[in-house]
Amino acid sequence: MGLLDKEFSDGNVVIAKVDDLFNWARLSSVWQLGFGLACCAIEMMATSASHYDFDRFGVIPRNTPRQADAIIISGTVTLKMATRIKRLYEQIPDPKYIISMGSCANCGGPYWEHGYHVLKGIDRVIPVDVYVPGCPPRPEALLEGLLKLQEKIRNESLRKKTV
Amino acid sequence: MALKTETMILNMGPQHPSTHGVLRLELELDGELIVNVKPHIGYLHRCFEKHAEAMSYPQVIPYTDRMDYLASMYNNFGYVIAVEKLLGIQVPERVEYIRVIMGELQRIASHLVAIGTNGLDIGAFTPFLYLFRDREKILSLFEMTCGARLLYNYMWVGGLSHDIHPDFVRLTKEFINYFRPTITELNNLLTFNKIFIERTANIGVLPLDTAINYGVTGPSLRGSGLAFDIRKEDTYSIYDRFDFEIPVGQGLVGTVGDSWDRYYVRILEMEQSLRIIEQAIDQIPDGDVKAAIPKRIKPPKGTVYTRVENPRGELGYFIISDGNLNPFRVKVRAPSFVNLEVFGELCKGHLVADVIAILGSIDIVLGEVDR
Amino acid sequence: MKNPEEIFELLKKEFPEAILGIDKEAPTEPIILIDPPQIKTISLFLRDNPELRFDSLMVLSGVDDANGTKVKDEDGTDVISGGTLSVYYHLHSVYLKHKITLKVSTPRGNPQVESVYNVWRTSDWHEREAFDMYGIIFLNHPDLRRILMPYDWNAGYPLRKDYKNPEFYQGMKVPY
Ligand code: SF4
Numbered sequence: 001m002g003l004l005d006k007e008f009s010d011g012n013v014v015i016a017k018v019d020d021l022f023n024w025a026r027l028s029s030v031w032q033l034g035f036g037l038a039c040c041a042i043e044m045m046a047t048s049a050s051h052y053d054f055d056r057f058g059v060i061p062r063n064t065p066r067q068a069d070a071i072i073i074s075g076t077v078t079l080k081m082a083t084r085i086k087r088l089y090e091q092i093p094d095p096k097y098i099i100s101m102g103s104c105a106n107c108g109g110p111y112w113e114h115g116y117h118v119l120k121g122i123d124r125v126i127p128v129d130v131y132v133p134g135c136p137p138r139p140e141a142l143l144e145g146l147l148k149l150q151e152k153i154r155n156e157s158l159r160k161k162t163v
Numbered sequence: 164m165a166l167k168t169e170t171m172i173l174n175m176g177p178q179h180p181s182t183h184g185v186l187r188l189e190l191e192l193d194g195e196l197i198v199n200v201k202p203h204i205g206y207l208h209r210c211f212e213k214h215a216e217a218m219s220y221p222q223v224i225p226y227t228d229r230m231d232y233l234a235s236m237y238n239n240f241g242y243v244i245a246v247e248k249l250l251g252i253q254v255p256e257r258v259e260y261i262r263v264i265m266g267e268l269q270r271i272a273s274h275l276v277a278i279g280t281n282g283l284d285i286g287a288f289t290p291f292l293y294l295f296r297d298r299e300k301i302l303s304l305f306e307m308t309c310g311a312r313l314l315y316n317y318m319w320v321g322g323l324s325h326d327i328h329p330d331f332v333r334l335t336k337e338f339i340n341y342f343r344p345t346i347t348e349l350n351n352l353l354t355f356n357k358i359f360i361e362r363t364a365n366i367g368v369l370p371l372d373t374a375i376n377y378g379v380t381g382p383s384l385r386g387s388g389l390a391f392d393i394r395k396e397d398t399y400s401i402y403d404r405f406d407f408e409i410p411v412g413q414g415l416v417g418t419v420g421d422s423w424d425r426y427y428v429r430i431l432e433m434e435q436s437l438r439i440i441e442q443a444i445d446q447i448p449d450g451d452v453k454a455a456i457p458k459r460i461k462p463p464k465g466t467v468y469t470r471v472e473n474p475r476g477e478l479g480y481f482i483i484s485d486g487n488l489n490p491f492r493v494k495v496r497a498p499s500f501v502n503l504e505v506f507g508e509l510c511k512g513h514l515v516a517d518v519i520a521i522l523g524s525i526d527i528v529l530g531e532v533d534r
Numbered sequence: 535m536k537n538p539e540e541i542f543e544l545l546k547k548e549f550p551e552a553i554l555g556i557d558k559e560a561p562t563e564p565i566i567l568i569d570p571p572q573i574k575t576i577s578l579f580l581r582d583n584p585e586l587r588f589d590s591l592m593v594l595s596g597v598d599d600a601n602g603t604k605v606k607d608e609d610g611t612d613v614i615s616g617g618t619l620s621v622y623y624h625l626h627s628v629y630l631k632h633k634i635t636l637k638v639s640t641p642r643g644n645p646q647v648e649s650v651y652n653v654w655r656t657s658d659w660h661e662r663e664a665f666d667m668y669g670i671i672f673l674n675h676p677d678l679r680r681i682l683m684p685y686d687w688n689a690g691y692p693l694r695k696d697y698k699n700p701e702f703y704q705g706m707k708v709p710y
Pocket residue numbers: 038039040041074075076101102103104105109110134135136137229314
């Protein structure tokens with residue numbers, strides 16, 4: 001139980017807003033779909049391995065879309081792959097988030113001009129929440145992207161929208 | 164009356180944790196046995212060859228980085244050697260030494276990923292973390308030299324982009340001293356681990372004549388028992404000055420040419436790379452890191468095919484020049500592309516679970532397969 | 535170990551019709567030119583002759599020579615008509631350690647080359663790639679499909695010098 005272990009003498013009650021509680025739970029365990037595309041995927045692997053340790057933010061790769069909360073689009077998306085990514089995106093249950101990692105996924109990167117088989121930006125196919133620039137982004141940059149995503153989740157609300 | 168049975172088609176990938184990227188395999192199964200495997204590639208086809216035709220000679224170098232992104236240094240190396248041969252220039256001694264050292268460090272880094280993911284696919288998670296820890300050490304050496312962790316754009320036509328850092332020699336020696344014992348540790352942890360041996364020995368045996376006919380090169384070919392290494396066979400740069408051995412598969416725990424042999428060749432190769440670095444690091448001469456070459460690189464008309472020993476095998480660049488600033492045609496002979504062709508042969512008759520063990524042992528990088 | 539000139543002489547003696555010449559300008563490596571329908575016979579000879587033993591094909595590359603006449607079409611881009619497409623074969627002998635380069639040229643309008651699939655299995659994917667990128671037909675190849683581009687790509691052969699990229703593929707915009 002870590003920090004709070006054996007700190008309380010009685011049973012206690014915590015009062016929090018539903019939104020805060022739910023958002024806190026969701027943002028602390030963003031499970032990503034374990035899937036890499038290109039060079040950026042190697043940096044993503046380095047981020048989840050020792051040294052940078054993605055795990056401490058609650059990010060664990062899940063290999064099936066049905067159990068994932070987020071996809072990190074780590075690399076160049078080609079036309080052949082784009083339709084598959086769309087399918088994977090549709091298989092993830094809501095709420096779902098996309099981090100677009102690297103210039104290629106943002107806008108085509110170095111392949112923007114002559115890449116006849118490269119999709120110039122994943123946002124042409126699926127909506128993106130956080131863009132991480134770089135070619136490849138350093139692991140620190142990806143971590144910052146994740147923090148940005150957590151911030152976004154923190155500010156979301158579960159309440160029904162009333163007009 | 165005999166019962167009629169049908170084979171089943173199972174689709175694996177392009178999103179699969181063990182296909183090392185975006186490879187799609189169409190497995191034809193008879194129960195759990197594999198009858199046939201059809202790889203479908205091209206999910207990462209990034210049009211390298213088209214880009215090369217549209218860029219000037221030095222501008223192509225960053226794109227070569229992005230082909231085999233686990234061995235970027237070596238991709239630079241092969242390309243600049245080809246262009247230098249076309250231009251007919253000699254690079255300074257200092258450059259040659261630094262290139263060799265960087266190339267061999269890159270080989271170790273690349274093998275660390277290959278070994279780590281091979282273990283990871285089979286279920287050994289801890290070695291993966293250990294190896295990535297060691298790989299970070301090499302990456303920080305690279306970062307110190309050229310500022311990048313993964314894609315370096317370091318070797319330029321006629322030289323290097325930067326000279327090495329004053330601390331580089333000391334830190335590299337420290338790294339060598341640190342890394343030697345970790346190989347032993349790795350052997351205890353994974354190589355001679357009983358479970359790992361059970362999963363890889365006698366699996367995916369590649370006979371030598373098949374390997375040659377399919378054009379397999381690199382550790383996969385050496386695993387089958389032939390000491391064929393371009394560094395010795397068709398020596399380039401200054402590799403002829405160093406004393407090193409070519410490890411080959413010997414069937415220590417199974418048959419010659421099985422997945423374990425291919426894996427073990429990589430471990431032994433890392434030791435040889437350390438030896439080369441050790442010899443080279445003490446001999447780096449002083450001098451400039453750029454040869455005197457014109458600003459606008461314009462090779463004469465002609466063709467050239469050069470090959471180098473990339474961590475995955477024979478990396479060849481076939482360049483046709485028509486005397487302009489841009490190459491007329493650059494064709495890359497990507498080792499992974501050729502090595503993957505034999506994959507279907509290796510899998511036949513094995514169980515589904517062996518597919519990833521075999522795939523891990525031939526160590527492909529999809530960026531290079533699809534270019 | 536033989537040098538390319540000796541190999542050329544040997545081939546010339548064996549196949550006087552099919553060997554069209556040798557190209558040896560500096561800094562070019564010598565290239566032996568071959569008649570496209572004969573490439574398989576010659577390849578088999580190169581592989582099986584005990585003095586040559588070319589047991590491995592290093593690389594097979596398609597090339598658009600772009601030596602036809604350029605004409606402008608309606609939207610102002612160049613289209614090449616006539617001329618040739620070529621295929622280069624880089625061979626190597628693992629045991630005898632010599633190398634050689636072969637080249638065949640075939641008309642752009644109807645590019646056809648005999649497949650060497652049964653000689654070196656390396657050529658399987660390389661030939662598919664050359665077909666995919668240049669539209670060169672390899673006769674008697676058992677499975678000549680696109681390899682890198684999607685199977686339903688119908689906008690032409692991307693590495694030809696006069697290739698034009700389509701606006702859309704499956705509803706996705708292709709240009710930047
Ligand atoms: S952004 Fe750069 S590093 Fe990332 S996939 Fe694209 S080319 Fe590779």
